[in-house]
Amino acid sequence: ECIGIDAGGTLIKVVYKERDEYLYQTFLSNEVEKLVKWINEWHPNAKLKITGGKQENISKLLHNPHELIDEFEATTIGIKEVLKRAELYLPEKYLLVNVGTGTSIHSMIGENSERLGGSGIGGGTLMGLSYLLTRQKQFEEIMLLAEKGKRTGIDLKVRDIYEGDRSPISGDLTASNFGFLERMTGEELQEDILACLVGMISEAVLMMVMPFAKAIESSTIVFIGSTFHNNALFKKQLQRFEDLFELKLHFPFNGQYSGAHGALLY
Ligand code: ADP
Incomplete structure (x- = not known):
């Protein structure tokens, strides 16, 4: 039995297989004891394939046999499985943008992938600025408020x-x-401030990734990362630019599990 674990700055994403079906779990990175308890209780002998920035940290807390996997490799391997499962068929060449706590950008060209760059503006920026501006700390609450807000x-x-x-x-x-x-x-209302914040982050991310898409001569951009999980507003804000800039944006289902899928498959 194998379990793929992507231990990110904010969330720990877990993928494993049972009776030929993929199962998914998420834990908060600052509640790592819950992951440890879950593994000890349900999967004490599983081999763990761990990726993400907090991989070492987690491997030290568990007694299971384990393997550490490079996070960019895991993401670019895992995205293929995610796309297959989402039945999303893309051109040979596209830009992969992972909006996690921060953002990283990869070119995907046939079997080759390369990390082209990144930015500190990401889901963590949304969380931190939401707190500073409105004292809200819960992702779901922030997004519910932002959905109701106006940007005028x-x-x-x-x-x-x-x-x-x-x-x-x-x-x-x-x-x-x-x-x-x-x-x-x-x-100003909290909901309006948060709507503007989501708008600013989505616009900053899009403007930052567009030159990379141009550089690899692709108009297809695939967004993954938990920042888009259950997040219609983020998607909508980005999709506004599809026609204007002649882009095709995709938000594959379970994209946030790309790293964990890749680790499991590695
Ligand atoms: P990482 O791998 O860096 O942890 P993720 O892809 O998991 O990154 O994305 C983390 C971001 O997802 C957070 O910064 C936040 O914007 C968003 N997010 C979605 N759901 C939650 C949640 N339940 N708690 C905290 N952040 C969440």
Whole structure:
């Protein structure tokens, strides 16, 4: 019996097989004792294939036989299994963007993959800034609030600058995230602040990855990572740009388990 574990900065993702079916589990990285208890209780003899930034940390807490696997290799192996299971058939060449605590960007060209870059702006930024701006700490709560929020009056749009005059780009584009100081009263609603925050992070991520897509001459971008898990708003914010920039964006089901799938298959 084998278990694939992707121990990330925020979440520990687990994939294993039982009666030919994949089963999935998630634990918080700061509640690692729950993972240890689960393994000791249910899988005391399983071989663990561990990847992710906290792999060493976890391997020290468990007595099971284990193997440590490079996280970028695990992700790029695992994405293929995730796509197959999601029945998503993509071109030979695409950009893989993992928006976890931070963000990492990989080119996928046939059997070859390469890590092209990364950024500290990711799901962790959403959590940290949400806390600083609104004192909210729960991911689900933050996203529920953000779904209800409006971005007018906090974000400065192109049309807010041109004020009815003809603008060279769409008036609906963001000219400055959180830039409408003139309109701010200090009484902004939490839900509006969080909607703007999700907007800023999705726009920052998209603008950052676009030149990489151009560099590999691909318009297909696949987003994975738990930041998109149950997160219609993030997807919607990114999809707004599909037509404008002639991109095809994908958010495969269970994408956040790519690393754990890859570790298991390794
Ligand atoms: P990592 O591998 O770095 O832990 P993930 O792909 O697991 O990254 O994504 C972590 C991000 O997912 C968090 O920063 C947060 O934005 C989001 N997230 C989704 N669900 C949760 C949750 N239950 N608790 C905390 N963060 C969550």
